[in-house]
Amino acid sequence: MLHATEKIVSLSGMTKSFGAVRALAKVDLTVGVGECLGLVGHNGAGKSTLINLLAGTLAPDGGEIRISGQAQPAGYGVRRASALGIRCVFQELSLCPNLSVAENTRIYHKSLRGWGWRGSAAELIRRGLDEIFPGHGISPHATVGDLPIGDRQMVEIARAFTVTDSPTRLVILDEPTSSLDAVAGKQLLTYVRKLVAEGGSCLLTSHLLGDILDYCDRVVVMKDGGVVADRPAVEFDRESLVAAMGNVVSDARIKAHARVTAQRGAMPVVVKAVPKLQADQAALVAHKGEIIGLAGLAGHGQTRLLLQIFEAAGQTRADTNAAGPVALVAGDRQNDGVLHLWSIARNISVRSMRSLVNMGLIDGAAEAALASKWRERIRIRTPDIDNNILSLSGGNQQKVLFARALGSDAGIILMDDPMRGVDVGTKLEVYELIRAEAEAGRTFIWYTTEIEELNNCDHVYVMRDGQIVADIARAELTEEKVLQASFREGAQT
Numbered sequence: 001m002l003h004a005t006e007k008i009v010s011l012s013g014m015t016k017s018f019g020a021v022r023a024l025a026k027v028d029l030t031v032g033v034g035e036c037l038g039l040v041g042h043n044g045a046g047k048s049t050l051i052n053l054l055a056g057t058l059a060p061d062g063g064e065i066r067i068s069g070q071a072q073p074a075g076y077g078v079r080r081a082s083a084l085g086i087r088c089v090f091q092e093l094s095l096c097p098n099l100s101v102a103e104n105t106r107i108y109h110k111s112l113r114g115w116g117w118r119g120s121a122a123e124l125i126r127r128g129l130d131e132i133f134p135g136h137g138i139s140p141h142a143t144v145g146d147l148p149i150g151d152r153q154m155v156e157i158a159r160a161f162t163v164t165d166s167p168t169r170l171v172i173l174d175e176p177t178s179s180l181d182a183v184a185g186k187q188l189l190t191y192v193r194k195l196v197a198e199g200g201s202c203l204l205t206s207h208l209l210g211d212i213l214d215y216c217d218r219v220v221v222m223k224d225g226g227v228v229a230d231r232p233a234v235e236f237d238r239e240s241l242v243a244a245m246g247n248v249v250s251d252a253r254i255k256a257h258a259r260v261t262a263q264r265g266a267m268p269v270v271v272k273a274v275p276k277l278q279a280d281q282a283a284l285v286a287h288k289g290e291i292i293g294l295a296g297l298a299g300h301g302q303t304r305l306l307l308q309i310f311e312a313a314g315q316t317r318a319d320t321n322a323a324g325p326v327a328l329v330a331g332d333r334q335n336d337g338v339l340h341l342w343s344i345a346r347n348i349s350v351r352s353m354r355s356l357v358n359m360g361l362i363d364g365a366a367e368a369a370l371a372s373k374w375r376e377r378i379r380i381r382t383p384d385i386d387n388n389i390l391s392l393s394g395g396n397q398q399k400v401l402f403a404r405a406l407g408s409d410a411g412i413i414l415m416d417d418p419m420r421g422v423d424v425g426t427k428l429e430v431y432e433l434i435r436a437e438a439e440a441g442r443t444f445i446w447y448t449t450e451i452e453e454l455n456n457c458d459h460v461y462v463m464r465d466g467q468i469v470a471d472i473a474r475a476e477l478t479e480e481k482v483l484q485a486s487f488r489e490g491a492q493t
Contacts, residue, residue: 006033007069008170008201009054009086014063016049018391020383023049025225026063031170036192036202038216038233040209041245042423043395044381045222047205048091051172054203055088056081085169087160089176091205091394091420092334093152097145101125101155104144111165128158132191133184149332150298150449153179157188161195170201177208178420179331181298181449182483189215207423208450209238221245242424270412270443273309273320275301275466282468284461286412286443291434293457294447296486301466302447306414309445313412327351327410329401331417331447337401338389345371345385347400351408374403379429395422402430406437413437415446419453431456451479462486 009031016024024046031037041047052058054065056077065072067084081088095104102122106112112121122140129136133154144152153176160171173192177185189211192202196217206212212219212233219236221229221244229244236244271286284305286292294302310328312320330336339347348371349356356366371385378399382392389397398418405413419427434444434456446457454460460477462470462485470485 007031008033008067009203010066010069011050011054012064012066014050014053014065015061016053016058017061021391022225024053024060027222027225027227029220029227031201031203032218033201034196034199035218036196036204036216038212038219039203039205039222040207040212040219040241041222042425043393045245046225047222048174048393049225050222051088051090051174051203051205054081055086055090055172057088083166085167086172087168087170088172089156089160089174091175091178093149093156095144095152095156097335098143100141100143101138101147102140104155105140105159105162108159109162109164124162124164125155125158128162129154132158132161133187136184148299148303149179150181150184154184161191168200170203171195172203174205175207175420176204177206177211179298179417179449181296182451183297185211185449207427209241209424213238213241245423245425268323269321270323271309271321271445273305273312273322275305275463275468276308276319282471284445284468286445288411288443289438289441290459291438291444291446291457293454293460294445294463295451295454295460295482296463296469298449300463300486302463303416304466305463306416306445306447309412310414322412324411325409326412326414327405327408329405329413329415329418331415331420333394333397333401333420336416338397340388340390342389343386344375344380344382344389344392344400347389348374348403348407351404351410355409370407371403374407378403378406378433379426395426398422399426399430402433406433411442413442413444415444415448417447417449419448419450427453451482454482 007030011027011029014024014027027046027050029050039047049058053060065076072080096107102118102125105121105125106117126140129138136154138151138155144155157176161168176188180188193215196202204212204216213236216233219231219233219241220227223246267288269285270288272283274281274283284292294305296302306328308320309322310326313322313326314324339350345368349367352370353362356363375385380399380403381396389400392400401418438444448454454477458474460472460482461468462472462482464486472481
């Protein structure tokens, strides 16, 4: 840190409730000039609420906000925060999908007006992307809705760092690497350290604890709406950080649940798929009860292959064979997963509606029983299963998507990088559930941008340029092999 005693932000006594749910209880938080502060906690701990108060998108019930030592008035909001140099990249992206990258930049910078503003906006965001994500390949003229989620995340991040008529003094990054592959994630965090070294400040939330420990100066841990730890990052290791969060997890627990699988080929093949862009006919093969990983840099055909399998469910095609019902757990939950106007219960049961029909009508009691069963089994944190889905934290919304898939009749579960923004404790709960379901005969095909998650898989296929370039057994799996196959020409087995 450049100026350890100078504070860009000071929050004191922050309180916020949503009905009977207390989200924040007299929280104090400071961010220093030239500091990268890590903010961690399980889903529902209060992190997102605190971020929204600082960004001006929510008003507190009580407490004081000071920016550079000046107390902010009751009308503090987004416009005031932006004028003071506070930018926020939210976990749930806020770009307008029907506009271009450059047009979304114009929304952020009202000073880009008059003749030629499109060219100015395009050049501004191009420079931002080039500086943070060299080799990104994103056109400023591309329509945002046509971009994969990783590219959308890069655009939103780069836009937050661009400067026109107002400074950028503090950038809040809420799970910024959740949709990025390992290379883009490292590019971003390296840039953050450069910004901090030059006197900027950053508030970083992430469930990737290695990023918090490696790139933050100080770490604040939240639990149940309060701060339970505030120490320099060097005083934490992974185990002590997890313990402070209140999640009783450890490497020993992970190893204790390692799965012993039958030799490959002992069970029947339930999925065989050749990527549509494949030239040499290498195929993804999944046997009953296997957990198959899909890896490689983001945007190289993994999601497209999952959708290809989903569309082929119950069919026999030249390029794809999926034997039996298929369910998909979306990673981009807001666009492809949750049904925003429906309850938690209905979001869980929608994939199972056919089995819930009695005499032409949905059996309400059966639907409630299904939702309650999976609420308990997957530990969805809610006081009422009939509440709207948006009443849940992001991680609990993702649990609902898992409950929807696992509560259905699908024997094949496709997962499109589903752990975005999910805390470490929840992740381990879901990993255990996936292993148990696989042992019962379900087959999982799991695309993940987190290389560490591949350790849960029996086999890993690495994709590059729409092709399968490597098939790595778990016993031979290393991060180096995955990264080499992601970049190297020619197959890596």
